[in-house]
Amino acid sequence: MVPMRTIAHCDLLPDLIQQLxxxxxxxxxxxxxxxxEFLLHLTAAIRSQRADPDTAASHDLLTKTIGLLARSSKIRLAFCPTLESLRAYLAVLGANSNESTEEIRSRDRQLLSILDMVAMHVTTSEFSAQGLSRTLASAVEAAYSAGxxxxxxxxxxxxxxxxxxxGRKLWDMSVPSLNGSVRMRGDESTWGGRGVTVKRVAERWFEFDHSH
Known part of the structure; x- marks a missing residue:
């Protein structure tokens, strides 16, 4: 089976967790x-949904049903707050896969999900096509090695x-080609020199899933 590499949309954290x-x-x-930080954002998202009676009443995550909690054993959670820690984690994840090709093909397909990878680049000198490509390639390689x-x-x-x-606005932002480029004064979304959208960089490896 050909590995799937997709980018999906989930506006708030509870929606993502429920989807998984x-x-x-x-x-x-x-x-x-x-x-x-994760718990702070999750709490804020849940509170915003509780402010909407219709959403709060229908959202399974907010009702905390026994069935939902029982299925949470399907998810393994890891926190990587820096680019360095993320890339190191991905390198180890790919290298530690001890399954043979036949074993990977015979088992149910597992999913590697990464939350807010692009957002983590924004405050660094690697918010560029070069920096994003390096991280995206590391994720693709790790997922491929682990099947x-x-x-x-x-x-x-x-x-x-x-x-x-x-969120989804990030994909339309323009970034410079190389690391360390300087933003134009007065406009943090504009860069000196020629740039490319984040979406264009990601489309080298990923397909955008618009079903959610």
Missing amino acids: LESNSDTHLIVCATRP MDLRLYECTNALDPSSAVW
Whole structure:
């Protein structure tokens, strides 16, 4: 089976977690943040959904049903708050796969999901086509070595929903070709020199899934 490499849309963290749980497949979720940061964003997202009576009543994650919690054993969770820690984790994940090609083909397909990988680049000198390509290639290589499908998610920042450097808005941002390029004064979305959209960089390896 050909590995799937997709980019999916989930506006808020509870939607992502529910989607992963409902898939009922073995999932390795890498969160590009610290555990406290993740919990802070999750709490803010849940509170924003509770403010909407219709959403709060229908969202399984908020009701915390026994069945939902029982299925959570399907998800392995890891936190990588820096680019260095993420790349190191991916290198180890790929290298530690001891299964043979036949064993990988015979078992159910597992999923490697990475949350907010692009957002983690924004405040670094590697928010560029070069830096993003390096990280994306590392993820693709790790998933291939481990015989896993790969899916990326960028969720809205529930603490600042209008932010342009979180969520699906990130894919339309323009980045420079090389690391270390300088933003134009007064406009953080504009770079000196020629640039390319984040989506264009990602499309080298991934397909965008618009079903969610």
